Amino acid sequence: MNDQALSSTIQLLKELVERPSPSGFTTDIMNYVEDVLKQAGVTFDRSNKGAVIATLKGEDEAKQRMLTAHVDTLGAMVKEIKPSGRLRLDLIGGFAYHSIEGEYCVIHKADGGTVSGTIVMHQSSVHVYKNAKTAERNQQNMEVRVDANVNSVDETRALGIEVGDIVSFDPRFQQTESGYIKSRHLDDKASVALLLQLMKTIQEEGTVLPHTTHVLISNNEEIGYGGNSNIPPEVVEYLAVDMGAIGDGQQTDEFSASICVKDASGPYHYGLRQHFVNLCETNNIDYKLDIYPYYGSDASAAIKAGHDIVHGLIGPGIEGSHSMERTHTSSLAHTYRLIDAYVRSGMVH
Incomplete structure (x- = not known):
């Protein structure tokens, strides 16, 4: 080659x-x-x-x-719009929740538009939650923090976000001078x-x-x-x-x-x-x-x-x-x- x-x-x-x-x-x-x-x-x-x-x-x-x-x-799908306006995920493909903690993501709406967000632990703040470090990384505890001023189900739904919307992860592609390629x-x-x-x-x-x-x-x-x-x-x-x-x-x-x-x-x-x-x-x-x-x-x-x-x-x-x-x-x-x-x-x- x-x-x-x-x-x-x-x-x-x-x-x-x-x-x-x-x-x-x-x-x-x-x-x-x-x-x-x-x-x-x-x-x-x-x-x-x-x-x-x-x-x-x-x-x-x-x-x-x-x-x-x-x-x-790999990816995810919106499982639920939580009362806080954040999103619960259902995974697409065989991977562990810990592998996407802190990842930037995109919610792909049915109307073709997108909304960005971040995948975080509900108990993410160590200054508030005693179990922030030890809580299990699972569907119950992890959520999407939507990049919009939403604090309820209705406010998130008003953005056009709905159960079943696809969620993709930021690949973060990089090629290093040493020849490595890093990316999802x-x-x-x-x-x-x-x-x-x-x-x-x-x-x-x-x-x-x-x-x-x-x-x-x-x-x-x-x-x-x-x-x-x-x-x-x-x-x-x-x-x-x-x-x-x-x-x-x-x-x-x-x-x-x-x-x-x-x-x-x-x-x-x-x-x-x-x-x-x-x-x-x-x-x-x-x-x-x-x-x-x-x-x-x-x-x-x-x-x-x-x-x-x-x-x-x-x-x-x-x-x-x-x-x-x-x-x-x-x-x-x-x-x-x-x-x-x-x-x-x-x-x-």
């Missing part, structure tokens, strides 16, 4: 994370994805669920591949940026891949079923490109491509993961094999849905998943090189 392609990928990533897209609220970002594909001249379609399926024609159309990454993110929603917009850049590059080159390859940008992964439909019957290999999980006991880091051998759904296809290893060894791509203990992907969702496919999972290493996330440009670069080598290689199965 040359410097120009890396720079383009990072710009795509920045534009992706700065567009709010909690699961169930992805129309705008899907329109952005379509605009990128149109500019690149890539053929695509839109599913009834709102996903985008791009297609790169290959030499072999009998045995096809599908790659997927998801553009939906790197899961999985980092992988979406990689796949968009890959399609742009292949289209610009005029390359014909050995197998027709579909790229599914799904929009419901965080709630468990983003990539289990719209899989053409010719697809034999199905690769989820999603974040690599970092933590105690993990090999995955922020500087290499992560190859998942097993997650909570069970093992990934042994032959396919060995193919990834061989591609890394042959092309001097830094990689780590790993098990993600509390994880499921669009590929595993497709398997559970009954599709007769060979499935795999790779991605950049992301520190602090489902919280304030971070990766390094070298992880993006190595993951990109692995994806690129894979789509240009022969079929495993």
Whole structure:
């Protein structure tokens, strides 16, 4: 991956994370994805669920591949307008309340307008509440402090805020001089940026891949079923490109491509993961094999849905998943090189 392609990928990533897209609220970002594909001249379609399926024609159309990454993110929904005029939340996606304490947020109203706010503990002032430090961070105790002069249900409702409104979190994207990228929603917009850049590059080159390859940008992964439909019957290999999980006991880091051998759904296809290893060894791509203990992907969702496919999972290493996330440009670069080598290689199965 040359410097120009890396720079383009990072710009795509920045534009992706700065567009709010909690699961169930992805129309705008899907329109952005379509605009990128149109500019690149890539053929695509839109599913009834709102996903985008791009297609790169290959030499072999009998045995096809599908790659997927998801553009939906964690978020929340207004559960209740409290008597104080503040908002109680219901979470979208699997994350802990403590990971959003103190975060700036936006309430997306049904009329298309927005209102800003901050997610705080009800007992936030240590000068007033004895249990400010020890109270549990949960739905009962955490609330949105709306940036408006509201002190009742009626005053908040007069702003146009209602139960069911989507709440998105400030991504706070930063790229450091040392090569780190810090932001919410790197899961999985980092992988979406990689796949968009890959399609742009292949289209610009005029390359014909050995197998027709579909790229599914799904929009419901965080709630468990983003990539289990719209899989053409010719697809034999199905690769989820999603974040690599970092933590105690993990090999995955922020500087290499992560190859998942097993997650909570069970093992990934042994032959396919060995193919990834061989591609890394042959092309001097830094990689780590790993098990993600509390994880499921669009590929595993497709398997559970009954599709007769060979499935795999790779991605950049992301520190602090489902919280304030971070990766390094070298992880993006190595993951990109692995994806690129894979789509240009022969079929495993």
